[in-house]
Amino acid sequence: MSDLRRSARLLRVAAPAGVALVVLALWQLLVVAYDVPKYIVPSPLVVLHALVDDWALLTRSLAVTLRITLAAFALAVLAGTLVAFLFAQSRWLEASLFPYAVILQVTPIVAVAPLIIIWVRDTQAALVLCAVIVAIFPVISNTTLGLRSVDPGLLDLMRMYKASRWQILWRLRVPSAAPYFFAGLRISVGLALIGAVVAEFVAGTGAAGAGLAYQILQAGLQLNVPLLFAALIVLTLTGVGLFAAMVLLSNAVLRNWHESMLAPSNEE
Amino acid sequence: MIRAAPRAVVHLDRVTKTYASGTRALEPVSLTVAEGELVTLLGPSGCGKSTLLGIVAALTAPSTGAVRWWGEGPERIGAAGHRLAMVFQSATLMPWARVASNVCLPLDLVGMPRAEATRAVQEALARVGLAGFASSYPRELSGGMQMRASIARALVTEPDLLLMDEPFGALDEITRARLDAELLGLWAGRGTGKRLTIVFVTHSIYEAVYLSQRVVVLSARPGRVLGEVAVDEPYPRSDAFRVSQRFADRARAVQELLVEAAAGAAEAAGTDALR
Numbered sequence: 001m002s003d004l005r006r007s008a009r010l011l012r013v014a015a016p017a018g019v020a021l022v023v024l025a026l027w028q029l030l031v032v033a034y035d036v037p038k039y040i041v042p043s044p045l046v047v048l049h050a051l052v053d054d055w056a057l058l059t060r061s062l063a064v065t066l067r068i069t070l071a072a073f074a075l076a077v078l079a080g081t082l083v084a085f086l087f088a089q090s091r092w093l094e095a096s097l098f099p100y101a102v103i104l105q106v107t108p109i110v111a112v113a114p115l116i117i118i119w120v121r122d123t124q125a126a127l128v129l130c131a132v133i134v135a136i137f138p139v140i141s142n143t144t145l146g147l148r149s150v151d152p153g154l155l156d157l158m159r160m161y162k163a164s165r166w167q168i169l170w171r172l173r174v175p176s177a178a179p180y181f182f183a184g185l186r187i188s189v190g191l192a193l194i195g196a197v198v199a200e201f202v203a204g205t206g207a208a209g210a211g212l213a214y215q216i217l218q219a220g221l222q223l224n225v226p227l228l229f230a231a232l233i234v235l236t237l238t239g240v241g242l243f244a245a246m247v248l249l250s251n252a253v254l255r256n257w258h259e260s261m262l263a264p265s266n267e268e
Numbered sequence: 269m270i271r272a273a274p275r276a277v278v279h280l281d282r283v284t285k286t287y288a289s290g291t292r293a294l295e296p297v298s299l300t301v302a303e304g305e306l307v308t309l310l311g312p313s314g315c316g317k318s319t320l321l322g323i324v325a326a327l328t329a330p331s332t333g334a335v336r337w338w339g340e341g342p343e344r345i346g347a348a349g350h351r352l353a354m355v356f357q358s359a360t361l362m363p364w365a366r367v368a369s370n371v372c373l374p375l376d377l378v379g380m381p382r383a384e385a386t387r388a389v390q391e392a393l394a395r396v397g398l399a400g401f402a403s404s405y406p407r408e409l410s411g412g413m414q415m416r417a418s419i420a421r422a423l424v425t426e427p428d429l430l431l432m433d434e435p436f437g438a439l440d441e442i443t444r445a446r447l448d449a450e451l452l453g454l455w456a457g458r459g460t461g462k463r464l465t466i467v468f469v470t471h472s473i474y475e476a477v478y479l480s481q482r483v484v485v486l487s488a489r490p491g492r493v494l495g496e497v498a499v500d501e502p503y504p505r506s507d508a509f510r511v512s513q514r515f516a517d518r519a520r521a522v523q524e525l526l527v528e529a530a531a532g533a534a535e536a537a538g539t540d541a542l543r
Contacts, residue, residue: 153360156327160354161377161425162346171373175364
């Protein structure tokens with residue numbers, strides 16, 4: 001059983017790694033064979049070179065983007081959870097406000113960002129706000145659903161023992177909502193990063209507070225394609241890292257919660 | 269019978285239930301359960317048995333009619349001597365909590381001191397044979413063991429009336445028979461010396477006859493009482509009772525009540541069709 005599980009885990013790591021190696025090798029081969037100029041498609045080795053050369057610049061920019069992402073994510077989780085609690089307490093409130101949460105979700109952030117940047121004087125705050133708007137919806141919708149997804153039998157049991165509204169909330173609704181909440185976090189953290197990058201594209205921060213989006217923009221304008229690729233890689237790995245952190249967090253909290261947690265990646 | 273009539277634990281007087289959707293779940297039903305009795309409510313699926321039990325549990329208010337618990341209204345339910353407990357169709361355990369915490373829930377809700385609650389939980393688990401599983405999680409237990417944990421949670425408050433809604437319906441026949449036998453032990457006061465009062469809902473004729481002193485047979489929806497079959501077989505009941513002629517006779521009596529009702533319903537439907 002545990003041998004099987006270990007080999008399954010190995011497969012999950014080894015298989016995608018194998019794909020990456022093959023693709024990288026092919027890429028390198030084709031670029032060299034056809035002598036493609038590096039301002040069109042740089043070879044993986046050239047990108048690696050750029051990554052090393054511009055490491056200081058990239059990490060400095062990453063720190064800026066990451067700070068905005070994490071601030072936005074934290075705010076989205078706080079505000080989203082609060083809204084979900086309010087929704088769960090009153091159907092009436094949910095019915096009146098949920099459509100506006102949906103509007104917030106479906107409006108492209110690129111279209112709203114210029115307005116927010118005009119209204120909010122501080123650029124950093126404006127960027128955070130944009131990212132919050134992108135990231136908050138999964139937290140609201142998942143947590144609301146979770147708080148309502150309570151075993152009706154347990155609810156009857158609570159009522160039978162005359163549990164108060166608070167007791168039902170803390171002992172039943174909050175733990176029931178946990179898996180939904182963490183599923184929401186996984187989506188939200190990625191969206192916070194996307195929101196931070198998109199907002200920076202629109203706002204175009206100055207050199208001092210330049211994030212990864214600014215570097216990508218600049219590299220593109222200067223046809224410094226290797227740097228562009230390097231920035232993209234940093235950005236992608238950051239997104240994967242954030243997602244993985246959320247998976248680890250949710251597995252740690254929900255370890256004993258449910259069968260679905262025993263083999264999380266088999267079902268997804 | 270010379271001995272004094274035991275006190276009525278719950279008394280239903282012409283209780284009906286019509287849901288907001290217009291569905292009539294219960295025709296007037298009258299029922300009295302005396303202290304120390306083990307009564308089963310038997311009927312086909314969807315006959316309103318669970319609705320009836322919900323009314324007895326004071327979870328659902330009847331549309332018309334009156335319910336009295338120990339001669340009083342629902343206000344005193346939960347006070348000493350007026351405690352209700354319920355076991356549902358599924359174990360309804362909190363999957364995130366260990367067995368001991370699950371069993372402790374009713375005590376936590378009333379704020380019982382930790383030491384006292386822990387002792388009560390240990391006793392309840394021992395009574396259902398789960399003493400060694402206090403720190404397991406529900407998903408680590410088999411279906412039958414989960415149901416035992418659910419029963420322990422009901423017993424932990426020392427209920428004066430225990431309601432059971434098809435508790436073993438989802439289990440296999442063999443496990444069900446064993447749990448039925450264990451339930452009789454608990455009812456007779458194993459571990460406490462005090463006999464329980466139990467209202468047990470089931471759709472199994474065999475389970476009803478094996479368990480109870482009387483079987484109240486309900487019709488298909490809207491539910492009404494078709495009749496009662498007394499099972500005046502002494503306790504403790506052995507497995508031999510299950511295969512005895514006396515058992516078969518009682519099961520047939522129950523079956524006949526159901527068949528008569530079905531025939532009556534078919535006839536009524538036929539008349540409607542002719543009209």
